[in-house]
Amino acid sequence: MADLPASVDVVVSGAGAGGLAAARALGATGLRVLVLDRQRVPGPTAKGEILQPESIRVLDEWRALDALRAGDARPVDRLAIRDHTGAELLAIDYAELPGPYRQVFCADYADLREAIGRSLPGTVEVRHGVRVTGALRDDAGRVAGVRVAGGRGDGGAEVRARLVVAADGMSSALRKDAGIAVDRDEYPHRLLAFDVAEADVDAELSAYRTGRGLCLVYPLPGRRCRLYVQVRPDEFRASGTAELDRWCDALLAQVPAIAPLAGPLRASLHRRQLFAVHRLRAHRLAVPGLALVGESAHAVHPMAAQGVNSSLADAEALAAALDRETGVDAALESYQEARGPRLDHIATVSHNAARMITALSGAPRLLGARMMRRTAANPRLLRRTAGNLSGTDVRPLTFVDRLYQLGLLVDRNAGTTDRARPGVK
Structure with missing residues (x-):
């Protein structure tokens, strides 16, 4: 710990993507940044x-971006x-987005x-x-730096900073402190x-709405794909090979659309991770001297x-606020004002999308359908949904739009654009 600098401009806690x-983003403004x-x-993880x-x-x-391409990041043209059985219920074509960035990339x-x-x-x-x-x-x-734990025979250290960035995950120690x-x-x-592994899938984010809930498939580098399967909290306790095979047989019977993955999936059953799924929203994004970024x-x-994408946007917005304001704490207030409403919107979009696919019964499933x-x-609502999900043209759906989605009103402008689109390259 003795070789840590005593002070820097910014300390970032967490070296994940956020x-x-x-x-x-902050280093590019000339600030001296220490990431801990x-x-x-x-370790490897199925996220981001x-x-x-x-x-x-x-x-x-x-x-x-070139480094991601060199890592064989897979371009994806649509979400369906x-x-x-694989029959299409709704599709978003990213080629219809405004601007030059009209694909999703799937990368490790x-x-x-x-x-x-x-x-x-x-x-x-x-x-x-x-x-x-x-x-x-x-x-x-005011937050003025961080304390760090010592190693063997080391009492720890302190690093002072004008700004501390908490990017240390959902259980953030700095946020709690x-x-x-x-x-x-x-x-x-x-x-x-x-x-x-050894799975050839289409250049598509395929979300299957099934009797067991969500099955999500998308390509990954190296002829691989990611498969997410919704399970009950007490469902997946399989450990032995025979039990895993029986579970896989039941999944393939419930979701025949993923039958082409049967062989590769069976060979990949040992490469699995089980996740609890949470919604989290901090009441504030900043206090004097400290900003929250990403899952913190x-x-x-x-x-x-939307998870990792929101983290990158947080970073860009924080750096922009610091570049624009004369003081750190004024910049943190500006960051709060700029990002707060956008994150509230993302939370709403994500939750509504999840409920449409993951609800298993009752009114939520019927309304989702x-x-x-x-x-x-409704082409107009599709374009607006695409803009919201992609982040390229963010405009929340209105209360009247929700009535159109529910079929309680007729949208007479369904075939029109909301406004003139910028030139598409």
Whole structure:
């Protein structure tokens, strides 16, 4: 710990995609940034693999996109919601988006971290194996740095900074230390993630709406694909080979659309991760001296693929606020004002999308089916949904739009555009 700098401009706690993005954006403004992460070697995880077009823009501007392409990131042209047989219920064509970024990229999370890491300016230093335990405060109570845990025979250290960025996940120690409250709810299901090798799938995000809930399939680098399967909290306890095979037989019978994956899936059953799924929203994004970025501030259901994309947008917005304002705390207030409403919108979009697909019975499932049918038949609502999901043209659906989705009103402008679109390259 003795070789840590005593002070820097910014300390970032967490070297996931959100923390590295914050370091990249802030370091580019000339600030000296120190990134600290408790993991010595980041482990593999099924997260942050779907990069929406607005994130592609950010990564392109940071000169990180070429590294992702070199890692065989898979371009995807559309998102489709399908039934258990594969029949299309609703589709979003990214080619119809405004602007030059009209694809999703599917990449390994490790490749995304590496791509952002390679783009870091010389003003950024990253240290692994260093655990941040809490925030330092000055005499006025303002966050003024961090405390870090010591190793063997080491009492720990302190690093002072004008700004501390908490990018340390949903259980953020810094957020708790700063006294920022959160609303956190767990969905009544879990997701089982499979890394399926030797699988050739279409260039599509395919969300199957089935009797068991969500099955989500998308391509990954190296002729692989990701398969998410919705399971009950007490459902998946299979451990032996025979039990796993029986579970797989039942899944393939329930979702015949994924039958082409049967062989590769069976060979990949050992590569699985089981996740609880949460909604989380911090009551504030900042207090004097400290900003929250990524999952320390917000988490949404993976169905809408907004998690890591929101983290990159947080980083860009925080750096823009610091570049625009004369003082750090004024910039943090500006960051709160700019990002708060957008994150509320993302939370609503993600939750509504998740309920449409994951509800198993009752009014939520019936309403979800109706809303999908009405949206699929309304080109204007499809374009607005595409803009919201992609981040390229964000305009929340109005109360009247919701009535159109439910079929309670007739949209006489369904075939028109909301406004003139910019030139598409």
